[in-house]
Amino acid sequence: MLNKPVCDSWFSTKRIREDLYLITEPYYYWYNRANLWLIKGQTQDVLIDTGLGVSSLRQYIASLIDKPLLAIASHIHFDHAGGMNEFERCAIHAAEAEALRRGDNYEALCTPEQGWVQDEHFDRLPHAEFKAEQYTLHGAEPTQVLQEGDVLDLGDRALEVLHLPGHSPGCIALYDLRAQELFSGDVIYDGELLDELHCSHIPTYIATYERLQKLSVETVYPGHYRIFGQERYHQIMQEYLDRRRHPGCPSEPLMIQ
Structure with a gap:
Protein backbone atom coordinates (compact mmCIF):
# COMPACT_ATOMS: atom_id res chain seq x y z
CA MET A 1 0.00 0.00 0.00
CA LEU A 2 2.90 2.37 0.70
CA ASN A 3 3.81 2.68 -2.98
CA LYS A 4 0.30 3.39 -4.20
CA PRO A 5 -0.70 6.95 -5.10
CA VAL A 6 -3.62 8.75 -3.51
CA CYS A 7 -6.40 9.31 -6.04
CA ASP A 8 -7.70 12.77 -6.91
CA SER A 9 -11.29 11.58 -6.61
CA TRP A 10 -12.34 8.20 -5.22
CA PHE A 11 -15.65 8.17 -7.12
CA SER A 12 -16.74 8.49 -10.73
CA THR A 13 -20.18 9.30 -12.12
CA LYS A 14 -22.02 8.28 -15.28
CA ARG A 15 -25.30 9.97 -16.16
CA ILE A 16 -27.67 7.28 -17.42
CA ARG A 17 -30.51 9.73 -18.06
CA GLU A 18 -31.79 12.98 -16.60
CA ASP A 19 -33.10 11.37 -13.43
CA LEU A 20 -30.56 8.56 -12.94
CA TYR A 21 -26.84 8.51 -12.15
CA LEU A 22 -24.45 5.58 -11.70
CA ILE A 23 -21.67 6.19 -9.19
CA THR A 24 -18.77 3.77 -8.80
CA GLU A 25 -15.43 3.45 -7.00
CA PRO A 26 -13.07 2.93 -9.97
CA TYR A 27 -9.89 2.33 -7.96
CA TYR A 28 -11.43 -0.59 -6.08
CA TYR A 29 -11.28 -4.20 -7.33
CA TRP A 30 -13.72 -4.65 -10.21
CA TYR A 31 -15.04 -7.99 -8.89
CA ASN A 32 -16.42 -6.39 -5.72
CA ARG A 33 -16.98 -2.85 -7.00
CA ALA A 34 -20.58 -1.89 -6.31
CA ASN A 35 -22.92 0.18 -8.44
CA LEU A 36 -24.42 3.06 -6.49
CA TRP A 37 -27.63 4.42 -8.03
CA LEU A 38 -28.78 8.00 -7.49
CA ILE A 39 -32.42 8.43 -8.54
CA LYS A 40 -33.63 12.01 -8.86
CA GLY A 41 -37.29 12.38 -7.95
CA GLN A 42 -39.73 15.26 -7.96
CA THR A 43 -40.07 15.50 -4.17
CA GLN A 44 -37.12 13.46 -2.90
CA ASP A 45 -34.02 11.72 -4.19
CA VAL A 46 -32.99 8.15 -3.43
CA LEU A 47 -29.46 6.77 -3.24
CA ILE A 48 -29.29 3.00 -3.50
CA ASP A 49 -26.14 1.79 -1.74
CA THR A 50 -23.23 3.85 -0.47
CA GLY A 51 -20.10 1.88 -1.34
CA LEU A 52 -17.17 1.20 0.96
CA GLY A 53 -17.31 4.38 3.00
CA VAL A 54 -13.57 5.07 2.58
CA SER A 55 -14.20 8.53 1.10
CA SER A 56 -17.07 10.98 1.56
CA LEU A 57 -19.84 10.06 -0.84
CA ARG A 58 -22.11 12.68 0.71
CA GLN A 59 -19.68 15.46 -0.21
CA TYR A 60 -19.07 13.96 -3.65
CA ILE A 61 -22.76 13.99 -4.64
CA ALA A 62 -23.61 17.30 -2.92
CA SER A 63 -23.82 19.19 -6.22
CA LEU A 64 -26.38 16.70 -7.54
CA ILE A 65 -28.71 16.94 -4.53
CA ASP A 66 -31.35 19.66 -4.45
CA LYS A 67 -34.05 17.99 -2.33
CA PRO A 68 -34.31 15.59 0.61
CA LEU A 69 -32.22 12.45 0.11
CA LEU A 70 -32.87 8.95 1.42
CA ALA A 71 -29.87 6.61 1.39
CA ILE A 72 -30.86 2.94 1.16
CA ALA A 73 -28.65 -0.10 1.70
CA SER A 74 -29.73 -2.97 -0.51
CA HIS A 75 -28.11 -5.16 2.17
CA ILE A 76 -25.56 -4.95 4.97
CA HIS A 77 -22.40 -6.09 3.15
CA PHE A 78 -19.54 -3.63 3.39
CA ASP A 79 -19.28 -2.84 -0.32
CA HIS A 80 -22.89 -1.61 -0.25
CA ALA A 81 -23.44 -0.20 3.25
CA GLY A 82 -20.00 1.21 4.09
CA GLY A 83 -21.02 4.84 3.69
CA MET A 84 -24.46 4.75 5.31
CA ASN A 85 -23.28 6.57 8.44
CA GLU A 86 -22.76 9.76 6.41
CA PHE A 87 -26.44 10.32 5.64
CA GLU A 88 -29.07 11.90 7.89
CA ARG A 89 -31.84 9.77 6.38
CA CYS A 90 -30.95 6.15 5.83
CA ALA A 91 -32.89 2.93 5.41
CA ILE A 92 -32.32 -0.82 5.37
CA HIS A 93 -34.51 -3.90 5.63
CA ALA A 94 -35.63 -4.92 9.12
CA ALA A 95 -33.65 -8.18 8.98
CA GLU A 96 -30.36 -6.25 8.88
CA ALA A 97 -31.27 -3.02 10.68
CA GLU A 98 -29.60 -4.08 13.94
CA ALA A 99 -26.41 -5.08 12.13
CA LEU A 100 -26.23 -1.62 10.58
CA ARG A 101 -27.08 0.03 13.89
CA ARG A 102 -24.18 -1.62 15.72
CA GLY A 103 -21.72 -1.59 12.81
CA ASP A 104 -21.50 -5.39 12.72
CA ASN A 105 -18.30 -6.19 10.84
CA TYR A 106 -19.01 -9.91 10.81
CA GLU A 107 -22.41 -9.55 9.15
CA ALA A 108 -20.90 -6.96 6.80
CA LEU A 109 -18.16 -9.50 5.92
CA CYS A 110 -15.28 -7.18 6.70
CA THR A 111 -13.55 -8.63 9.76
CA PRO A 112 -9.82 -9.26 9.21
CA GLU A 113 -10.42 -12.99 9.67
CA GLN A 114 -12.94 -13.08 6.83
CA GLY A 115 -10.34 -11.61 4.51
CA TRP A 116 -12.57 -9.76 2.06
CA VAL A 117 -10.88 -6.34 2.44
CA GLN A 118 -7.33 -6.67 1.16
CA ASP A 119 -4.55 -4.26 0.21
CA GLU A 120 -4.33 -5.61 -3.33
CA HIS A 121 -7.97 -4.66 -3.98
CA PHE A 122 -7.09 -0.97 -3.97
CA ASP A 123 -5.34 0.34 -7.10
CA ARG A 124 -5.04 3.77 -5.48
CA LEU A 125 -5.63 5.04 -1.98
CA PRO A 126 -8.73 7.06 -1.04
CA HIS A 127 -6.56 9.12 1.33
CA ALA A 128 -2.96 9.05 2.52
CA GLU A 129 -3.66 7.39 5.89
CA PHE A 130 -5.77 4.56 4.46
CA LYS A 131 -4.89 0.98 5.47
CA ALA A 132 -7.04 -1.95 4.40
CA GLU A 133 -6.38 -3.90 7.61
CA GLN A 134 -7.98 -1.08 9.62
CA TYR A 135 -11.18 -1.03 7.58
CA THR A 136 -14.38 -1.22 9.62
CA LEU A 137 -18.11 -0.73 9.09
CA HIS A 138 -19.29 2.40 10.86
CA GLY A 139 -22.61 1.96 12.58
CA ALA A 140 -25.59 4.03 11.48
CA GLU A 141 -29.01 4.46 13.04
CA PRO A 142 -31.67 3.66 10.42
CA THR A 143 -34.23 6.43 10.23
CA GLN A 144 -36.47 4.10 8.22
CA VAL A 145 -36.71 0.32 8.59
CA LEU A 146 -37.95 -1.23 5.37
CA GLN A 147 -40.39 -4.09 4.96
CA GLU A 148 -41.76 -6.02 2.01
CA GLY A 149 -44.33 -3.96 0.14
CA ASP A 150 -43.25 -0.53 1.39
CA VAL A 151 -43.58 2.14 -1.29
CA LEU A 152 -41.15 5.04 -1.62
CA ASP A 153 -42.92 8.02 -3.15
CA LEU A 154 -40.59 10.26 -5.17
CA GLY A 155 -43.41 12.47 -6.41
CA ASP A 156 -43.15 11.50 -10.06
CA ARG A 157 -42.50 7.79 -9.53
CA ALA A 158 -42.98 5.10 -6.91
CA LEU A 159 -40.48 2.44 -5.89
CA GLU A 160 -41.77 -0.70 -4.19
CA VAL A 161 -39.56 -2.53 -1.71
CA LEU A 162 -39.20 -6.23 -2.53
CA HIS A 163 -37.66 -8.39 0.20
CA LEU A 164 -35.61 -10.95 -1.70
CA PRO A 165 -33.37 -12.93 0.66
CA GLY A 166 -30.93 -15.67 -0.28
CA HIS A 167 -27.66 -13.82 -0.73
CA SER A 168 -28.24 -12.38 2.75
CA PRO A 169 -31.32 -12.26 5.01
CA GLY A 170 -32.08 -8.58 4.39
CA CYS A 171 -31.49 -8.30 0.66
CA ILE A 172 -33.96 -6.04 -1.09
CA ALA A 173 -34.63 -4.70 -4.56
CA LEU A 174 -36.61 -1.60 -5.53
CA TYR A 175 -39.19 -2.04 -8.27
CA ASP A 176 -40.79 0.60 -10.47
CA LEU A 177 -43.96 -1.06 -11.76
CA ARG A 178 -44.78 1.68 -14.26
CA ALA A 179 -41.36 1.67 -15.90
CA GLN A 180 -40.80 -2.04 -15.17
CA GLU A 181 -37.35 -1.25 -13.79
CA LEU A 182 -35.64 -3.27 -11.06
CA PHE A 183 -32.84 -1.87 -8.91
CA SER A 184 -31.67 -5.28 -7.83
CA GLY A 185 -28.74 -4.88 -5.45
CA ASP A 186 -27.08 -8.29 -5.11
CA VAL A 187 -30.24 -10.28 -5.72
CA ILE A 188 -29.45 -10.57 -9.42
CA TYR A 189 -26.55 -9.29 -11.50
CA ASP A 190 -24.68 -10.53 -14.56
CA GLN A 213 -39.56 -15.07 -12.74
CA LYS A 214 -43.16 -13.86 -12.45
CA LEU A 215 -42.20 -10.17 -12.21
CA SER A 216 -42.48 -7.99 -15.31
CA VAL A 217 -39.04 -6.42 -15.79
CA GLU A 218 -37.71 -4.56 -18.80
CA THR A 219 -34.45 -3.20 -17.34
CA VAL A 220 -32.27 -4.27 -14.41
CA TYR A 221 -29.98 -1.82 -12.66
CA PRO A 222 -27.86 -4.24 -10.62
CA GLY A 223 -25.56 -3.87 -7.64
CA HIS A 224 -22.56 -4.96 -9.73
CA TYR A 225 -21.45 -4.98 -13.35
CA ARG A 226 -23.52 -3.96 -16.35
CA ILE A 227 -27.15 -2.94 -16.87
CA PHE A 228 -29.18 -5.63 -18.67
CA GLY A 229 -32.62 -6.27 -20.05
CA GLN A 230 -35.49 -8.72 -19.87
CA GLU A 231 -33.93 -11.55 -21.88
CA ARG A 232 -30.71 -11.66 -19.86
CA TYR A 233 -32.71 -11.27 -16.64
CA HIS A 234 -34.55 -14.51 -17.32
CA GLN A 235 -31.42 -16.28 -18.57
CA ILE A 236 -29.52 -15.56 -15.37
CA MET A 237 -32.33 -16.83 -13.18
CA GLN A 238 -32.95 -19.95 -15.25
CA GLU A 239 -29.25 -20.84 -15.32
CA TYR A 240 -29.07 -20.47 -11.55
CA LEU A 241 -32.21 -22.53 -10.97
CA ASP A 242 -31.06 -25.28 -13.32
CA ARG A 243 -27.78 -25.51 -11.42
CA ARG A 244 -29.00 -25.17 -7.85
CA ARG A 245 -32.10 -27.32 -8.05
CA HIS A 246 -29.72 -30.26 -8.41
CA PRO A 247 -28.11 -31.01 -5.02
CA GLY A 248 -24.39 -31.47 -4.66
CA CYS A 249 -23.41 -29.03 -7.37
CA PRO A 250 -19.95 -27.53 -6.66
CA SER A 251 -19.41 -23.84 -6.16
CA GLU A 252 -16.28 -21.95 -5.18
CA PRO A 253 -17.12 -18.28 -4.48
CA LEU A 254 -14.02 -16.17 -4.01
CA MET A 255 -15.18 -12.70 -3.09
CA ILE A 256 -18.12 -10.93 -1.59
CA GLN A 257 -20.64 -9.03 -3.69
Missing part, protein backbone atom coordinates in the same frame (compact mmCIF):
# COMPACT_ATOMS: atom_id res chain seq x y z
CA GLY A 191 -21.76 -12.25 -12.86
CA GLU A 192 -20.93 -14.98 -10.35
CA LEU A 193 -23.83 -15.19 -7.92
CA LEU A 194 -22.59 -15.79 -4.38
CA ASP A 195 -24.80 -18.04 -2.29
CA GLU A 196 -22.40 -19.91 0.00
CA LEU A 197 -21.52 -17.09 2.38
CA HIS A 198 -22.27 -17.61 6.07
CA CYS A 199 -25.34 -15.40 5.63
CA SER A 200 -26.58 -17.06 2.45
CA HIS A 201 -29.22 -19.76 2.03
CA ILE A 202 -29.57 -21.54 -1.29
CA PRO A 203 -33.19 -22.82 -0.91
CA THR A 204 -34.25 -19.26 -0.07
CA TYR A 205 -32.35 -17.93 -3.10
CA ILE A 206 -34.19 -20.46 -5.26
CA ALA A 207 -37.54 -19.29 -3.88
CA THR A 208 -36.56 -15.67 -4.54
CA TYR A 209 -35.79 -16.44 -8.19
CA GLU A 210 -38.99 -18.40 -8.62
CA ARG A 211 -40.80 -15.30 -7.41
CA LEU A 212 -38.82 -12.96 -9.67
Whole structure:
Protein backbone atom coordinates (compact mmCIF):
# COMPACT_ATOMS: atom_id res chain seq x y z
CA MET A 1 0.00 0.00 0.00
CA LEU A 2 2.90 2.37 0.70
CA ASN A 3 3.81 2.68 -2.98
CA LYS A 4 0.30 3.39 -4.20
CA PRO A 5 -0.70 6.95 -5.10
CA VAL A 6 -3.62 8.75 -3.51
CA CYS A 7 -6.40 9.31 -6.04
CA ASP A 8 -7.70 12.77 -6.91
CA SER A 9 -11.29 11.58 -6.61
CA TRP A 10 -12.34 8.20 -5.22
CA PHE A 11 -15.65 8.17 -7.12
CA SER A 12 -16.74 8.49 -10.73
CA THR A 13 -20.18 9.30 -12.12
CA LYS A 14 -22.02 8.28 -15.28
CA ARG A 15 -25.30 9.97 -16.16
CA ILE A 16 -27.67 7.28 -17.42
CA ARG A 17 -30.51 9.73 -18.06
CA GLU A 18 -31.79 12.98 -16.60
CA ASP A 19 -33.10 11.37 -13.43
CA LEU A 20 -30.56 8.56 -12.94
CA TYR A 21 -26.84 8.51 -12.15
CA LEU A 22 -24.45 5.58 -11.70
CA ILE A 23 -21.67 6.19 -9.19
CA THR A 24 -18.77 3.77 -8.80
CA GLU A 25 -15.43 3.45 -7.00
CA PRO A 26 -13.07 2.93 -9.97
CA TYR A 27 -9.89 2.33 -7.96
CA TYR A 28 -11.43 -0.59 -6.08
CA TYR A 29 -11.28 -4.20 -7.33
CA TRP A 30 -13.72 -4.65 -10.21
CA TYR A 31 -15.04 -7.99 -8.89
CA ASN A 32 -16.42 -6.39 -5.72
CA ARG A 33 -16.98 -2.85 -7.00
CA ALA A 34 -20.58 -1.89 -6.31
CA ASN A 35 -22.92 0.18 -8.44
CA LEU A 36 -24.42 3.06 -6.49
CA TRP A 37 -27.63 4.42 -8.03
CA LEU A 38 -28.78 8.00 -7.49
CA ILE A 39 -32.42 8.43 -8.54
CA LYS A 40 -33.63 12.01 -8.86
CA GLY A 41 -37.29 12.38 -7.95
CA GLN A 42 -39.73 15.26 -7.96
CA THR A 43 -40.07 15.50 -4.17
CA GLN A 44 -37.12 13.46 -2.90
CA ASP A 45 -34.02 11.72 -4.19
CA VAL A 46 -32.99 8.15 -3.43
CA LEU A 47 -29.46 6.77 -3.24
CA ILE A 48 -29.29 3.00 -3.50
CA ASP A 49 -26.14 1.79 -1.74
CA THR A 50 -23.23 3.85 -0.47
CA GLY A 51 -20.10 1.88 -1.34
CA LEU A 52 -17.17 1.20 0.96
CA GLY A 53 -17.31 4.38 3.00
CA VAL A 54 -13.57 5.07 2.58
CA SER A 55 -14.20 8.53 1.10
CA SER A 56 -17.07 10.98 1.56
CA LEU A 57 -19.84 10.06 -0.84
CA ARG A 58 -22.11 12.68 0.71
CA GLN A 59 -19.68 15.46 -0.21
CA TYR A 60 -19.07 13.96 -3.65
CA ILE A 61 -22.76 13.99 -4.64
CA ALA A 62 -23.61 17.30 -2.92
CA SER A 63 -23.82 19.19 -6.22
CA LEU A 64 -26.38 16.70 -7.54
CA ILE A 65 -28.71 16.94 -4.53
CA ASP A 66 -31.35 19.66 -4.45
CA LYS A 67 -34.05 17.99 -2.33
CA PRO A 68 -34.31 15.59 0.61
CA LEU A 69 -32.22 12.45 0.11
CA LEU A 70 -32.87 8.95 1.42
CA ALA A 71 -29.87 6.61 1.39
CA ILE A 72 -30.86 2.94 1.16
CA ALA A 73 -28.65 -0.10 1.70
CA SER A 74 -29.73 -2.97 -0.51
CA HIS A 75 -28.11 -5.16 2.17
CA ILE A 76 -25.56 -4.95 4.97
CA HIS A 77 -22.40 -6.09 3.15
CA PHE A 78 -19.54 -3.63 3.39
CA ASP A 79 -19.28 -2.84 -0.32
CA HIS A 80 -22.89 -1.61 -0.25
CA ALA A 81 -23.44 -0.20 3.25
CA GLY A 82 -20.00 1.21 4.09
CA GLY A 83 -21.02 4.84 3.69
CA MET A 84 -24.46 4.75 5.31
CA ASN A 85 -23.28 6.57 8.44
CA GLU A 86 -22.76 9.76 6.41
CA PHE A 87 -26.44 10.32 5.64
CA GLU A 88 -29.07 11.90 7.89
CA ARG A 89 -31.84 9.77 6.38
CA CYS A 90 -30.95 6.15 5.83
CA ALA A 91 -32.89 2.93 5.41
CA ILE A 92 -32.32 -0.82 5.37
CA HIS A 93 -34.51 -3.90 5.63
CA ALA A 94 -35.63 -4.92 9.12
CA ALA A 95 -33.65 -8.18 8.98
CA GLU A 96 -30.36 -6.25 8.88
CA ALA A 97 -31.27 -3.02 10.68
CA GLU A 98 -29.60 -4.08 13.94
CA ALA A 99 -26.41 -5.08 12.13
CA LEU A 100 -26.23 -1.62 10.58
CA ARG A 101 -27.08 0.03 13.89
CA ARG A 102 -24.18 -1.62 15.72
CA GLY A 103 -21.72 -1.59 12.81
CA ASP A 104 -21.50 -5.39 12.72
CA ASN A 105 -18.30 -6.19 10.84
CA TYR A 106 -19.01 -9.91 10.81
CA GLU A 107 -22.41 -9.55 9.15
CA ALA A 108 -20.90 -6.96 6.80
CA LEU A 109 -18.16 -9.50 5.92
CA CYS A 110 -15.28 -7.18 6.70
CA THR A 111 -13.55 -8.63 9.76
CA PRO A 112 -9.82 -9.26 9.21
CA GLU A 113 -10.42 -12.99 9.67
CA GLN A 114 -12.94 -13.08 6.83
CA GLY A 115 -10.34 -11.61 4.51
CA TRP A 116 -12.57 -9.76 2.06
CA VAL A 117 -10.88 -6.34 2.44
CA GLN A 118 -7.33 -6.67 1.16
CA ASP A 119 -4.55 -4.26 0.21
CA GLU A 120 -4.33 -5.61 -3.33
CA HIS A 121 -7.97 -4.66 -3.98
CA PHE A 122 -7.09 -0.97 -3.97
CA ASP A 123 -5.34 0.34 -7.10
CA ARG A 124 -5.04 3.77 -5.48
CA LEU A 125 -5.63 5.04 -1.98
CA PRO A 126 -8.73 7.06 -1.04
CA HIS A 127 -6.56 9.12 1.33
CA ALA A 128 -2.96 9.05 2.52
CA GLU A 129 -3.66 7.39 5.89
CA PHE A 130 -5.77 4.56 4.46
CA LYS A 131 -4.89 0.98 5.47
CA ALA A 132 -7.04 -1.95 4.40
CA GLU A 133 -6.38 -3.90 7.61
CA GLN A 134 -7.98 -1.08 9.62
CA TYR A 135 -11.18 -1.03 7.58
CA THR A 136 -14.38 -1.22 9.62
CA LEU A 137 -18.11 -0.73 9.09
CA HIS A 138 -19.29 2.40 10.86
CA GLY A 139 -22.61 1.96 12.58
CA ALA A 140 -25.59 4.03 11.48
CA GLU A 141 -29.01 4.46 13.04
CA PRO A 142 -31.67 3.66 10.42
CA THR A 143 -34.23 6.43 10.23
CA GLN A 144 -36.47 4.10 8.22
CA VAL A 145 -36.71 0.32 8.59
CA LEU A 146 -37.95 -1.23 5.37
CA GLN A 147 -40.39 -4.09 4.96
CA GLU A 148 -41.76 -6.02 2.01
CA GLY A 149 -44.33 -3.96 0.14
CA ASP A 150 -43.25 -0.53 1.39
CA VAL A 151 -43.58 2.14 -1.29
CA LEU A 152 -41.15 5.04 -1.62
CA ASP A 153 -42.92 8.02 -3.15
CA LEU A 154 -40.59 10.26 -5.17
CA GLY A 155 -43.41 12.47 -6.41
CA ASP A 156 -43.15 11.50 -10.06
CA ARG A 157 -42.50 7.79 -9.53
CA ALA A 158 -42.98 5.10 -6.91
CA LEU A 159 -40.48 2.44 -5.89
CA GLU A 160 -41.77 -0.70 -4.19
CA VAL A 161 -39.56 -2.53 -1.71
CA LEU A 162 -39.20 -6.23 -2.53
CA HIS A 163 -37.66 -8.39 0.20
CA LEU A 164 -35.61 -10.95 -1.70
CA PRO A 165 -33.37 -12.93 0.66
CA GLY A 166 -30.93 -15.67 -0.28
CA HIS A 167 -27.66 -13.82 -0.73
CA SER A 168 -28.24 -12.38 2.75
CA PRO A 169 -31.32 -12.26 5.01
CA GLY A 170 -32.08 -8.58 4.39
CA CYS A 171 -31.49 -8.30 0.66
CA ILE A 172 -33.96 -6.04 -1.09
CA ALA A 173 -34.63 -4.70 -4.56
CA LEU A 174 -36.61 -1.60 -5.53
CA TYR A 175 -39.19 -2.04 -8.27
CA ASP A 176 -40.79 0.60 -10.47
CA LEU A 177 -43.96 -1.06 -11.76
CA ARG A 178 -44.78 1.68 -14.26
CA ALA A 179 -41.36 1.67 -15.90
CA GLN A 180 -40.80 -2.04 -15.17
CA GLU A 181 -37.35 -1.25 -13.79
CA LEU A 182 -35.64 -3.27 -11.06
CA PHE A 183 -32.84 -1.87 -8.91
CA SER A 184 -31.67 -5.28 -7.83
CA GLY A 185 -28.74 -4.88 -5.45
CA ASP A 186 -27.08 -8.29 -5.11
CA VAL A 187 -30.24 -10.28 -5.72
CA ILE A 188 -29.45 -10.57 -9.42
CA TYR A 189 -26.55 -9.29 -11.50
CA ASP A 190 -24.68 -10.53 -14.56
CA GLY A 191 -21.76 -12.25 -12.86
CA GLU A 192 -20.93 -14.98 -10.35
CA LEU A 193 -23.83 -15.19 -7.92
CA LEU A 194 -22.59 -15.79 -4.38
CA ASP A 195 -24.80 -18.04 -2.29
CA GLU A 196 -22.40 -19.91 0.00
CA LEU A 197 -21.52 -17.09 2.38
CA HIS A 198 -22.27 -17.61 6.07
CA CYS A 199 -25.34 -15.40 5.63
CA SER A 200 -26.58 -17.06 2.45
CA HIS A 201 -29.22 -19.76 2.03
CA ILE A 202 -29.57 -21.54 -1.29
CA PRO A 203 -33.19 -22.82 -0.91
CA THR A 204 -34.25 -19.26 -0.07
CA TYR A 205 -32.35 -17.93 -3.10
CA ILE A 206 -34.19 -20.46 -5.26
CA ALA A 207 -37.54 -19.29 -3.88
CA THR A 208 -36.56 -15.67 -4.54
CA TYR A 209 -35.79 -16.44 -8.19
CA GLU A 210 -38.99 -18.40 -8.62
CA ARG A 211 -40.80 -15.30 -7.41
CA LEU A 212 -38.82 -12.96 -9.67
CA GLN A 213 -39.56 -15.07 -12.74
CA LYS A 214 -43.16 -13.86 -12.45
CA LEU A 215 -42.20 -10.17 -12.21
CA SER A 216 -42.48 -7.99 -15.31
CA VAL A 217 -39.04 -6.42 -15.79
CA GLU A 218 -37.71 -4.56 -18.80
CA THR A 219 -34.45 -3.20 -17.34
CA VAL A 220 -32.27 -4.27 -14.41
CA TYR A 221 -29.98 -1.82 -12.66
CA PRO A 222 -27.86 -4.24 -10.62
CA GLY A 223 -25.56 -3.87 -7.64
CA HIS A 224 -22.56 -4.96 -9.73
CA TYR A 225 -21.45 -4.98 -13.35
CA ARG A 226 -23.52 -3.96 -16.35
CA ILE A 227 -27.15 -2.94 -16.87
CA PHE A 228 -29.18 -5.63 -18.67
CA GLY A 229 -32.62 -6.27 -20.05
CA GLN A 230 -35.49 -8.72 -19.87
CA GLU A 231 -33.93 -11.55 -21.88
CA ARG A 232 -30.71 -11.66 -19.86
CA TYR A 233 -32.71 -11.27 -16.64
CA HIS A 234 -34.55 -14.51 -17.32
CA GLN A 235 -31.42 -16.28 -18.57
CA ILE A 236 -29.52 -15.56 -15.37
CA MET A 237 -32.33 -16.83 -13.18
CA GLN A 238 -32.95 -19.95 -15.25
CA GLU A 239 -29.25 -20.84 -15.32
CA TYR A 240 -29.07 -20.47 -11.55
CA LEU A 241 -32.21 -22.53 -10.97
CA ASP A 242 -31.06 -25.28 -13.32
CA ARG A 243 -27.78 -25.51 -11.42
CA ARG A 244 -29.00 -25.17 -7.85
CA ARG A 245 -32.10 -27.32 -8.05
CA HIS A 246 -29.72 -30.26 -8.41
CA PRO A 247 -28.11 -31.01 -5.02
CA GLY A 248 -24.39 -31.47 -4.66
CA CYS A 249 -23.41 -29.03 -7.37
CA PRO A 250 -19.95 -27.53 -6.66
CA SER A 251 -19.41 -23.84 -6.16
CA GLU A 252 -16.28 -21.95 -5.18
CA PRO A 253 -17.12 -18.28 -4.48
CA LEU A 254 -14.02 -16.17 -4.01
CA MET A 255 -15.18 -12.70 -3.09
CA ILE A 256 -18.12 -10.93 -1.59
CA GLN A 257 -20.64 -9.03 -3.69
